[in-house]
Amino acid sequence: MPESMLKISGVHTFYGHIEALKGVDMEINEGEVVSLIGANGAGKSTLLMTICGNPQARSGRIEFLGEDITRRASHEIIKGGIAQSPEGRRIFPFMTVFENLQMGATVSDPRHFDDDLERVFTLYPLLRERRNQRGGTLSGGEQQMLAIGRALMSRPKLLLLDEPSLGLAPLLVRQIFDIIKQINEEQNMTVFLVEQNAYHALRLADRGYVLANGEVLLSGTGAELLANEEIRAAYLEGGH
Amino acid sequence: MAGSTALPVTPTRAMLREAGLIALVVFGLSFSLVGFKIEDVPGGLAILTRFDGVFFATALAFLGRIGLIMLREQRALPVALTALPTAALVLLLQLFSGDLDPERSYPFRSGVVNWSLFAVALALGLRALWLTWHHGGSLSNRDARDAAMDRVGAKVQHAARFLGPALLGFAIVLPFLPFADRRLLDIAILVVTYIMLGWGLNIVVGLAGLLDLGYVAFYAVGAYSYALLAQYFDLGFWTCLPLAGILAAFAGILLGFPVLRLRGDYLAIVTLGFGEIIRVILLNWYTFTGGPDGISGIPRPTFFGLELTKRATDGETFHQFFGLTYSPMDRIIFLFYLILALALVTNLFTLRIRKLPIGRAWEALREDEIACRSLGMNPRNTKLTAFSIGAMFGGFGGSFFATRQGFISPESFTFIESAVILAIVVLGGMGSQIGVVFAAILLIGLPEFFRELQQYRMLAFGLAMVTIMVWRPSGLLAHREPTLRLHPKPGQENTS
Ligand SMILES: Nc1ncnc2c1ncn2[C@@H]1O[C@H](COP(=O)(O)OP(=O)(O)OP(=O)(O)O)[C@@H](O)[C@H]1O
Ligand SMILES: [Mg+2]
Numbered sequence: 263m264p265e266s267m268l269k270i271s272g273v274h275t276f277y278g279h280i281e282a283l284k285g286v287d288m289e290i291n292e293g294e295v296v297s298l299i300g301a302n303g304a305g306k307s308t309l310l311m312t313i314c315g316n317p318q319a320r321s322g323r324i325e326f327l328g329e330d331i332t333r334r335a336s337h338e339i340i341k342g343g344i345a346q347s348p349e350g351r352r353i354f355p356f357m358t359v360f361e362n363l364q365m366g367a368t369v370s371d372p373r374h375f376d377d378d379l380e381r382v383f384t385l386y387p388l389l390r391e392r393r394n395q396r397g398g399t400l401s402g403g404e405q406q407m408l409a410i411g412r413a414l415m416s417r418p419k420l421l422l423l424d425e426p427s428l429g430l431a432p433l434l435v436r437q438i439f440d441i442i443k444q445i446n447e448e449q450n451m452t453v454f455l456v457e458q459n460a461y462h463a464l465r466l467a468d469r470g471y472v473l474a475n476g477e478v479l480l481s482g483t484g485a486e487l488l489a490n491e492e493i494r495a496a497y498l499e500g501g502h
Numbered sequence: 503m504a505g506s507t508a509l510p511v512t513p514t515r516a517m518l519r520e521a522g523l524i525a526l527v528v529f530g531l532s533f534s535l536v537g538f539k540i541e542d543v544p545g546g547l548a549i550l551t552r553f554d555g556v557f558f559a560t561a562l563a564f565l566g567r568i569g570l571i572m573l574r575e576q577r578a579l580p581v582a583l584t585a586l587p588t589a590a591l592v593l594l595l596q597l598f599s600g601d602l603d604p605e606r607s608y609p610f611r612s613g614v615v616n617w618s619l620f621a622v623a624l625a626l627g628l629r630a631l632w633l634t635w636h637h638g639g640s641l642s643n644r645d646a647r648d649a650a651m652d653r654v655g656a657k658v659q660h661a662a663r664f665l666g667p668a669l670l671g672f673a674i675v676l677p678f679l680p681f682a683d684r685r686l687l688d689i690a691i692l693v694v695t696y697i698m699l700g701w702g703l704n705i706v707v708g709l710a711g712l713l714d715l716g717y718v719a720f721y722a723v724g725a726y727s728y729a730l731l732a733q734y735f736d737l738g739f740w741t742c743l744p745l746a747g748i749l750a751a752f753a754g755i756l757l758g759f760p761v762l763r764l765r766g767d768y769l770a771i772v773t774l775g776f777g778e779i780i781r782v783i784l785l786n787w788y789t790f791t792g793g794p795d796g797i798s799g800i801p802r803p804t805f806f807g808l809e810l811t812k813r814a815t816d817g818e819t820f821h822q823f824f825g826l827t828y829s830p831m832d833r834i835i836f837l838f839y840l841i842l843a844l845a846l847v848t849n850l851f852t853l854r855i856r857k858l859p860i861g862r863a864w865e866a867l868r869e870d871e872i873a874c875r876s877l878g879m880n881p882r883n884t885k886l887t888a889f890s891i892g893a894m895f896g897g898f899g900g901s902f903f904a905t906r907q908g909f910i911s912p913e914s915f916t917f918i919e920s921a922v923i924l925a926i927v928v929l930g931g932m933g934s935q936i937g938v939v940f941a942a943i944l945l946i947g948l949p950e951f952f953r954e955l956q957q958y959r960m961l962a963f964g965l966a967m968v969t970i971m972v973w974r975p976s977g978l979l980a981h982r983e984p985t986l987r988l989h990p991k992p993g994q995e996n997t998s
Contacts, residue, residue, distance in 0.1 A: 316875055340878025352873035354866050364859070365866045369878035372859075416878060 265292045266325075267420055267452050268313070273322035275305075275312045282308040284476040285322065290420070295446050295453045297463040297484065299497055300473035306456045307349045309473070310422050313454075314346055315339045326420070341369045345418030349425055349456075351409040355398025359389055362397050362408055366415030374417060382411040385441065403434040407441070414445070421445070424456045435459060439466050460497035464488045472497075517571050525564035532559045558609040562619070569626055578633035585627030592620045662936045669939060673842055677835040687834050689950040691841055691906065695899060696946045698845035700926040700938035702895030705852055707924065708933035709861065710888035711868025712762070713770040716777025717923050719757070720750040720893035722915035724900025726784060729797040729910055739803040739905050743898060750897020753780075754890035762885045765871075777920055784912040796911025802833065803840060803905050810836055837906050844902060848895045849935055855891075864888050922946075922963075929970045944970070 268290040275283040282305045290296045300306050312319050315336040324332045331339050340346075345366075354362050363382060367375050383390040386407045392400065397408060406426055413421060423442070427435040439462050445451045457463035464470050467484035472493065480487065487493055512520075536555045541548050565588070569581045595608040596616040610616055658665065676682055676690060699721065706714045727746040731737045737745075761772045784791050791797070802810065808820040810833040820832060855861040863884050867874050871881055904910050926945055930937030949963045 314876060335880070336875050337878045337880040340876070346876045348873065348876045352870050352876070354869045354873065356869055357862075357866065361862060361866075364862055365874070365877055365879075368859075368863065368874075412877070 266290070267292045267294075267327060268454070269323075269325040270309075270313070271323050271325075273309075273312060273319045273324060275308055275317055275319050277308075277317070282476055283312065283319070286473070286476070286478055288471060288478065288481075290452060290454055292452055293446075293450050294468045295442070295455060295466055297455045297457055297467035297470040298473055299457055299460045299463055299470065299493075300479075301496075302458075304473045305476040306473055307424055308476075310346060310348075310424050310454070310456055313339075313422065314344065337369065340416065343417075343419035344422065345413040345416045345420070346422040347406075347409040347413040347424060347426065350428075351405050353397040353400075353405050353408050353412065355396065357397055358394050359397060359400070359408060360393040362412050363389075363415050366412035368416070370416045378415050378417060382414055385414075385445070386411055403430050403438070406430065406434075406438060410438075410441070410445075418451070420452045420454065422454050422456075425458060426455070427457065427459045427462065435462060439463075442466065460493065461488070464493075511575055511577075512571055517568060520571065521564045521567040524567045525560050528563040529556065529560045532556045552611065554608075555610055562609075566622075566626070569630070573626070573630055573633065576633060578630040582627050582630035582634060585623050585630060589620055589623035589627055592616060592623060596620065658936070666936060669936075670846070677831075677838055684831065684834060687831075687838055689947055691834070691838050692950065693942050693947045694838070694841045694845050695902065696923065696926060696942045697939055698841065698848050698902075699896060699899045699923045700930065700942055701845065701848040701852060701935065702892050702899065703923050704927050704930075704933060704935070704938055705855075705864075705895070706888055706892035707927050709852075709856065709868065710864040710885060712885060712888065713766060714773045714889070714892070715770045715917075715920055715924065716757075716773035716775070716780075717892070717896055718915045718917065718919040719777040719780040720754060720896030721900040721903065721919065722780055722784060722912070723750045723753045723893075724897030725904040725910050725915070726791060726797070726900075727897065728901035728904045729800045730791070732801050733797060733799075738801060739901070743901050746901035747894045747897045750900065751890040751894035753897075754893025755886055758886050758889040762882055762889065774917065774920070777915075777917060781912050781915050784915070792911075794911060794913075796909055796913075798909040800904050800908050800910065802908065803836070805836060841902055841906075844898055848898075851895075852935065860884070860887060925967060929967065941970070 266289055268288075270286055270288040273283055273286045274281060286305075286309060288296075288309075298306050298309070308317075311317060313324060315331070315334055315338075319332055322332070323330060326339070326342060326344065329342070331342065334342075354365065357365070363379060364375075367378060370378065383393075388404060389408060389411055392404065397405065400408060406428075410421075410423065410426065413423075426438050426442070430438065442453060442455065443466055446453050455463055455467065464484045464487050470482065470484050470487045471478055472480040472487065480490065480493065482490070488498075533556055536559060537551060537553055539550045539552060541550050565584065569585060572578070572581050592609065596613065599608045607613060607616060610619070673690075673694070677687060682690075699717070703714065703717045706712050706717070724746040727749045728739070728742040731742045731745060732739075757773075757776050761769060761776070764772055785793055787793065804810070805820050808823050810820045819828070820826075820836075826832075856865075863874070863879055864887075867879070867881060867884055874881055874884075903914070907914075922945065926938055926941045929945070930939070930941035944966045945963060948966050
């Protein structure tokens, strides 16, 4: 029985009067890659943000490594070992690659910094070459790598990725997913992946969830969901 | 003129209309500003009229505008033929009428204005003369001008590492230069005070991106901290300086705590309100602060316990200790070095902290608050540190102000002070340390040289501000070279 890392039960999140999450239950185990797919506006980003406490869930419970983090402040949650590469990458455009990575290490022990930097540079040798280039002048793919690298700088136990393949060419998409797999296998990193690209996301994932209108519609192993007729029709039409 | 055929020529009527419009604006402004003057005469007040000044201003604006339009279209010869004689005429009038009695000088009753007019006319005439022989490169070609200014900006940025020490060296020897009289040093002290305040506010606005319109509140807290501590507890300047800084920083935390969850415009409005609240408290808490009467007799700073006065109240004075003859300039020079040192501390602190994680965090916060949150930064604490450190330097500046003036009242801490300091930061190019220096010299130093114009010197302030906005909309020297690209490339910028 694998150990549960993140346990979400009955989470409701509101934006004003709009109920974006309507009682979500989900579980992520240590060492897994879990993918979350769903249509635009289903509430995927909201779920990732709620895990990080910004916005906080109005009701329900989120447990991380056995501790209740539902009411914790954002920076406390991140300090506890969750890192996020948010939707739209959000790297700092006027800071250099190196400075961006420094910002990623905000909550981690400065003594680890050199090791962590080396690890990220090994993963993305390109970032080493570009360390003094401004973030805003990187290409879309490079920016995505920087965003993931920046998230890894805090030595997280759980990595949340929001649409890392957004706006990338097919070749780069493949590369990004390969790297996610590599992080998972080599560093035994638990990854929670939100994706529009259902095919790649489910192929990579140990397990997957489908979110629709703020509720979990389906769940299962990656292979099961890939084979599911409904999902094929709704998310995989027209190939990948 | 062969080159002129390629350029569109404005029809005479359009030209007259444009110049007429400018003349009308100048007439409207100068009619009340220049046309009337209320004077104290024996037996009451009298209104003097100076319509000749209004006439000259309007006529010169009209001619000047036509001259600029024609220059733009490279019809330079007639401009040269008008501007140069005008310059000569102004020069002669000033030389022959002005030295007798300023009230009778022509065309305007102020030497400074006449000399400026002469300079502008001469520059216009020479430029026109130059263009008569050399076609090309036009004054109002915006793209070329912006590109040129960008190059200058980049060069200055590049030269900053030499320019900074050079300026510092100049500042250090300034009091001993032959032309450094009392007046110049007073202006220099004022300029350096604003440079220091600019650098302090730069931490809040330029680095952390928090638009603070109430910076004067901390300046006031610093000044009153020193004045009150000296009055009630008989403490000296050097004891009070750090205390004033700490109290101002504390005020920063107190004010910052509730307001820093607001952003942008909202933060600006609330800080503006706080600035006013502090002033109103100082004004109304009569028993403690003296209200509108202010506090006088604030002790002067000492040089390691040595007083810089003619006779010591107790102990020795500076000149006795060093066996010098007493000069009232000693104190001024000492004040100059004092504020220079305080400003340097502010600058070095900023340069250093920018490289530390907390400084990086400020800049990151300015770029993207949501990203900062997702990286585990605590935005409120990070902003609070920026706010309170900025406030601390405002407090240092305030206690310097108190010790220099010897007298303070709430009148010195009005909103206009916040606005001026903010203008220095923004026009200097947000976050640029050396830009703050230039902007302070331009905005504070320049109007001081026009002091002869009395309240009209604020016009010089306005002129300096408009000039910067027209020529460098992104600030004299924008912080970090790439920030320039935040705005559309020069050439797409024509809307400004
Ligand atoms: N800050 C906000 N204020 C108000 N409503 C919001 C806010 N953010 C999201 N929403 C709403 O919440 C719902 C879920 O949005 P969310 O961003 O979580 O969707 P998503 O599944 O990530 O979609 P996409 O695939 O397009 O990124 C949407 O209806 C959206 O309009
Ligand atoms: Mg989303």
